[in-house]
Amino acid sequence: MVVIMSASDFDWMFKFSATLLGVGRILFAMECIWLFQEYGRGGMFDWNVLRQRSVFKGRIIQVLSDWVYRDRGMKILILIHVLIGLWLMISFVIPNKFVTLGLWFAVSGNVVIFLRSPVGQEGSDQMTIIVSVALACGGMLGKFDGVLFVCHLFIAGQLILSYFVAGVAKVFGPLWRSGYAIEKILSSECFGAPRVGEWLSSRKTISKLICWSVIIFECSFPLILFLPVNWVWTFLGIALMFHVGNAILMGLNGFLWPFVAAYPSILYVTQGSLGS
Amino acid sequence: MVYLVSAIFGLWFFLSVITQFSNSWVGRIRQLDYFNLLPAWTFFAPHPDYYDYHLLYRDENNDGSMGEFLEVEMHHVRWYKFIWNPSRRMIKSLMDCSQMALRLKGNDILETFPYVLLANYVLHLPHATNARYTQFAIYRTEGEDLENAKKILISGLISLPTL
Numbered sequence: 001m002v003v004i005m006s007a008s009d010f011d012w013m014f015k016f017s018a019t020l021l022g023v024g025r026i027l028f029a030m031e032c033i034w035l036f037q038e039y040g041r042g043g044m045f046d047w048n049v050l051r052q053r054s055v056f057k058g059r060i061i062q063v064l065s066d067w068v069y070r071d072r073g074m075k076i077l078i079l080i081h082v083l084i085g086l087w088l089m090i091s092f093v094i095p096n097k098f099v100t101l102g103l104w105f106a107v108s109g110n111v112v113i114f115l116r117s118p119v120g121q122e123g124s125d126q127m128t129i130i131v132s133v134a135l136a137c138g139g140m141l142g143k144f145d146g147v148l149f150v151c152h153l154f155i156a157g158q159l160i161l162s163y164f165v166a167g168v169a170k171v172f173g174p175l176w177r178s179g180y181a182i183e184k185i186l187s188s189e190c191f192g193a194p195r196v197g198e199w200l201s202s203r204k205t206i207s208k209l210i211c212w213s214v215i216i217f218e219c220s221f222p223l224i225l226f227l228p229v230n231w232v233w234t235f236l237g238i239a240l241m242f243h244v245g246n247a248i249l250m251g252l253n254g255f256l257w258p259f260v261a262a263y264p265s266i267l268y269v270t271q272g273s274l275g276s
Numbered sequence: 277m278v279y280l281v282s283a284i285f286g287l288w289f290f291l292s293v294i295t296q297f298s299n300s301w302v303g304r305i306r307q308l309d310y311f312n313l314l315p316a317w318t319f320f321a322p323h324p325d326y327y328d329y330h331l332l333y334r335d336e337n338n339d340g341s342m343g344e345f346l347e348v349e350m351h352h353v354r355w356y357k358f359i360w361n362p363s364r365r366m367i368k369s370l371m372d373c374s375q376m377a378l379r380l381k382g383n384d385i386l387e388t389f390p391y392v393l394l395a396n397y398v399l400h401l402p403h404a405t406n407a408r409y410t411q412f413a414i415y416r417t418e419g420e421d422l423e424n425a426k427k428i429l430i431s432g433l434i435s436l437p438t439l
Binding site: 030031034035038041042043044045046048049050052053055111114115117118119120121122123125126127129130134137141144145146147150151153154157158161162163165166169170171172173175176181184185187188189190191192194197244247248251252253254 | 277278281282285288289292293296310311312313314315316317318319320321322323324326327328329351353357358359360361362364365366367368369370371372373389390392393396397399400401418419
C-alpha cells in the first residue's frame with residue numbers, strides 16, 4: 001500500500017519528536033536538581049575532581065569551565081535545561097523556527113552538561129543528542145533539497161543500529177541464549193525487580209521465551225525499512241512496549257522519551273519517500 | 277548543502293558503527309569522545325551486568341586497627357521508579373567507576389579520576405571521631421547472595437583531614 005505523507009504529517013512528526021525530547025529534558029533537569037548536592041563538594045560528581053581531566057587543561061579552558069560548572073554555573077545550567085524542556089514541550093503551539101531554535105539550545109545544553117562528567121551517563125543521553133542534532137539540522141536546513149531526508153535517515157539509522165547491535169550482541173551472550181539473562185538482570189536491586197526475577201527463576205521456559213523474543217525482535221528491527229506500513233506501526237508499537245517494560249521493571253525511564261522521539265523518522269524514511 | 281549534511285551524518289554514523297566493537301583503537305576513539313556523541317548500543321549484552329555494586333568504607337580505630345566496613349546506601353529504588361528514578365545516575369556512576377577499576381590493574385588506578393572521585397566522595401562521608409585514615413571498597417553481589425560478594429577494589433589508606 002503506498003502511503004502519501006502530507007506536509008502536515010511531517011510537521012506533526014517534527015513537533016511530536018520535539019515535544020518528547022522536551023519531556024526528557026525536564027526529567028533530566030529534575031534529576032539534576034534532586035542530585036544537586038552530588039555536583040558540589042564531596043559529591044559523586046564533584047567538580048574539583050572532574051576538572052582534573054585532560055579535557056580541561058589550559059588556563060583559559062579552566063577559567064571558563066570553572067565558571068560554567070561550579071555551584072552557581074550548574075544551577076544556571078539546570079535552569080536552562082528546565083526552560084528548554086518547557087520550550088520544547090509547547091512545540092505544537094509555536095512556529096517551527098522556534099522549535100528548531102529550542103532544539104539547538106537543547107543540543108548545546110546537553111553537550112555542555114555531558115562534558116562535565118563521563119560517569120553516570122546512559123544510552124538515553126546519547127540518543128537525545130542524536131535526535132536533537134538531526135531534528136535541529138532538519139528544521140534549519142530543511143529548505144534545501146534532500147536535507148530533511150538525510151536528517152531523518154540518520155535518526156532512523158541510529159535507532160535501527162541501536163536495536164540491531166543490542167540484539168546481535170545478545171546472540172553472542174551465553175546467558176541470553178540459554179534464557180537466564182532476563183531472570184538474572186531482574187533479580188538485581190540496581191536495575192531489576194527482584195520479585196519478578198524470583199518469579200522467573202522458577203519458570204525457565206517463560207524466561208527463555210522472553211530472552212529469545214527480545215533477541216529476535218532486536219535483530220529483526222532493520223526489516224522495518226522494507227515492511228508495509230501496518231507492520232511498521234506494529235514494530236514501533238512493540239518497541240514502545242519494550243521501553244515501557246524497561247521503565248516499569250528496571251527503572252530505565254529515561255530511554256522512553258528520546259527513543260520514541262526517533263520513531264517518526266522511521267515513518268518518514270519508510271513512508272514519506274514512497275509519496276515523493 | 278545536502279552533500280555537506282550527508283558527509284557529517286555519514287561520518288557520525290560510520291563512527292557509531294565501528295565503535296560498537298571492542299578493540300584498542302576503538303578505545304582510543306572513545307577517549308576522544310568528550311561530548312559523548314558516539315553511542316554504545318550494547319545494552320546488557322553480550323554479557324549482561326546483572327550484579328549489584330556496593331560502595332563500602334571503614335575508618336581506622338584508635339588502636340590502629342581498621343573498623344567494620346559500612347555500606348553507602350545508594351539503592352533508593354522505589355515502586356514509582358518507572359516515572360522517577362534519579363538514583364540510577366548514582367548507581368550508574370558507581371558501576372562505571374567499578375568497570376574502569378576492573379580494566380585497570382595495580383597502581384594504574386590510583387591516579388585515575390574514578391578512583392579519585394570515589395576517594396573524594398568517601399572523604400566527605402561521616403567518619404569516626406579522631407580517625408586518621410579511611411578506606412573504601414567496591415564489592416559486587418549477585419541478587420541477595422551477599423556471601424559470595426566479589427571484591428572489585430579496595431583502596432589504600434586515605435588520610436582524613438585533621439580539624
